[in-house]
Amino acid sequence: xxxxxxxxxxxxxxxxxxxxxxxxxxxxxxxxxxxxxxxxxxxxxxxxxxxxxxxxxxxxxxxxxxxxxxxxxxxxxxxxxxxxxxxxxxxxxxxxxxxxxxxxxxxxxxxxxxxxxxxxxxxxxxxxxxxxxxxxxxxxxxxxxx
Numbered sequence: 001x002x003x004x005x006x007x008x009x010x011x012x013x014x015x016x017x018x019x020x021x022x023x024x025x026x027x028x029x030x031x032x033x034x035x036x037x038x039x040x041x042x043x044x045x046x047x048x049x050x051x052x053x054x055x056x057x058x059x060x061x062x063x064x065x066x067x068x069x070x071x072x073x074x075x076x077x078x079x080x081x082x083x084x085x086x087x088x089x090x091x092x093x094x095x096x097x098x099x100x101x102x103x104x105x106x107x108x109x110x111x112x113x114x115x116x117x118x119x120x121x122x123x124x125x126x127x128x129x130x131x132x133x134x135x136x137x138x139x140x141x142x143x144x145x146x
Contacts, residue, residue, distance in 0.1 A: 002028035003122045006046060008039040009054040009084060014106070018052055021111045025118060026125040035059045036068050043072055047079075049122070052104075054084045055095065066094060073099055080121050082114070 005027045007015045012034070019029045031046045033039040036059055043051065051072055055065035072079060083095045084104045092103035102117045119125045 001124055002026055003050050003118070003125060004028055004030045004046065004048040005050040005052065006031045006033065006039070006043055006048040007052045008033045008036070008057075009052070010034050010057040011054075014054070014084075014108075017108065021114075022052075022118075025115045026122075027118070036064060039068065040071060044075065047076060049079060050118070051079055051081045052084055053081055053100075055092075056085050056087055066098070069095060069098060069100070082117070 003026060005022055007018050007022075007029055009015050009018070009032075015032050015034075019032070022029060027050060030048055031042040033042050035057055039053075053065075053069065053072075054060075055069075060068065069081060069083075072081060080101045081095075081099070082102050082104060083092055083100045084106065085092065086106040092100070096103065101121050102114070104114055115125075
């Protein structure tokens with residue numbers, strides 16, 4: 001079962017990169033928002049299990065980001081929120097104390113740490129990740145061997 005995911009980030013390039021990377025570990029991006037105003041209605045409509053939340057966007061300052069985070073958690077205390085920011089790690093501590101599952105600093109270099117964090121939070125992602133050398137596509141469905 002895929003982990004439904006909402007990406008909230010003002011950068012289209014970042015959303016596209018995250019969508020591809022998250023898909024490789026079994027997440028299904030069900031929605032994308034480029035600002036806080038679009039994020040809440042999407043979250044309420046989609047009820048994803050994971051939210052990737054950029055805390056530095058043109059319409060979001062630190063306090064607004066905390067309010068948005070609290071509102072999301074208030075609507076669904078079971079949702080996992082991964083905070084994304086170009087700010088130093090020190091700024092992420094407030095969100096971690098409020099319940100964020102982790103912090104991803106921009107620019108992104110290595111997705112492996114995020115994959116490990118998400119598979120720890122969502123054990124079903126381990127099964128979704130293709131094993132090294134695993135057959136894919138038609139060969140896998142037909143059970144053909146190399």
